[in-house]
Amino acid sequence: MRLTLLPLLGLGLLAALPARAELVRCTTSLRGEAVGFAYDPQNEALRGSRSLREKVLGGKKGVDCPGLVTLRALTPELDDAGRAPFCLQWDEKAGTYLGYATGARDPWGHCRAPSRSFCERVNGSAAAAGRIMGNASGIAREAEAQVSANPVGAVVIEGQGARLGAKLRDMGASAVLGLSPAGLAAVAVTAVAVGGAVYVCSDQGAEGAALAAAPEALPPEGSVIGEAGAGPVLRAEDMATDLPATSGDGMVPMLTIAPPDLSPAGPPAPPAAVPPAAPPAQP
Template sequence: MPRLALIPVLALLSALPVAPVAAQEAEPTFCTARINDRDVVMGYDKAEARLSDTYSRREQLATRIGRHDCPSYVVLRSLTPELTDEERLPFCLRFDKASESVMGYDLGARDAWGVCHSQTRAVCRRVNQTTAAAGALSGAAARRSVQGLQALPDASGAVILSGAGTAVSGALASLGGAAAAVAASPVLLTGAAVSVVAVGGTLYACRE
């Protein structure tokens, strides 16, 4: 009898609606970016793009009407994978109109397409990913112990040291430790103007 009594219960359970399985992750939207004169295919999440502060309305409209160029924030992410979107705030895309190609990234304000408002020939490159070196520069900015060093008033937390390459190298050397090791970088040992950026535990040098 107890076993027979279970039959209606099991039948009732089988008749209950089954909860829908969690939806699978959305398929990425593919786009093409021209970087250093080469077409690069990338994927991104359109839902995230609509919520991104770094994805301008103009870019959203261009995507909606069928253009498949990659949004600028997707391109900048590919060039600086070690940073968060907030830490990327000081950087903009350097765009060459002649070749219609992104040639790298630089410091400065962005236009609606993520391109640097003021076009220069400067390109930023990662110099060092030692947290100690970036921390030394940030600490010097807080103490105001190095001339020409400034902390940006935004969410990036970036600290920038600008000047002639030899002067910047000398300032880094004066901090000692990991910063002094960066001071010997060939990128800095030049008379040309250079900016060193400490953000996200990484140092970048921006120069022509």
């Protein structure tokens, strides 16, 4: 009986293993630098995002990552619903992505109406996002701004830099110094609260509202770009291995590998002293 059950148990364990997914390498260009990533071509959102034109004609020269993969890499803290207000800013002359802005997307995920505007995530915006989303109409009224058509899960407020920037600071976003009130007054700003974060979009990025932009944190070279962020860094031999599991909130966990300890080994520790055995109890 035991010899019969063991093979059956092994088959059951094999059946429970996840199917092996073939990842695809791709290259994009971010601010003049070529960056390689990997993605799952069977991902439903990616398949739906790629237009027939993109599939037939391909992407831009030197860029074969789908537009949504690049946008995911630039906004790893968001999911695809949170990315709805944003499009990619492509510089045709330089042949590279400058960043992302608000607006409608073309078949490649690029902004249909390119402009000088680009967006930056604002420091200290986690708490501010909830306040802005909960009082968008009040903020717009006090800042003499307007709340535009809201993409799913986002609040978009457009106004003049000095007034809207002041209200964002009141909501808990960080401020920077060095821009004159006259300079701010001439800047049009769009604030986007989505996914627990705040983004400022203007010709001067976060500076256009006198706010501090969050430090840039692009996924490492070779990362697997999932729906809401980057997965483990890949080696060449890993390209056909199983995709990383996701956590409950949809984020792909980062893989941290501790470096080996290369310090020289010291002399072996002396053996621990063994206490003498207690004498047997006398009757």
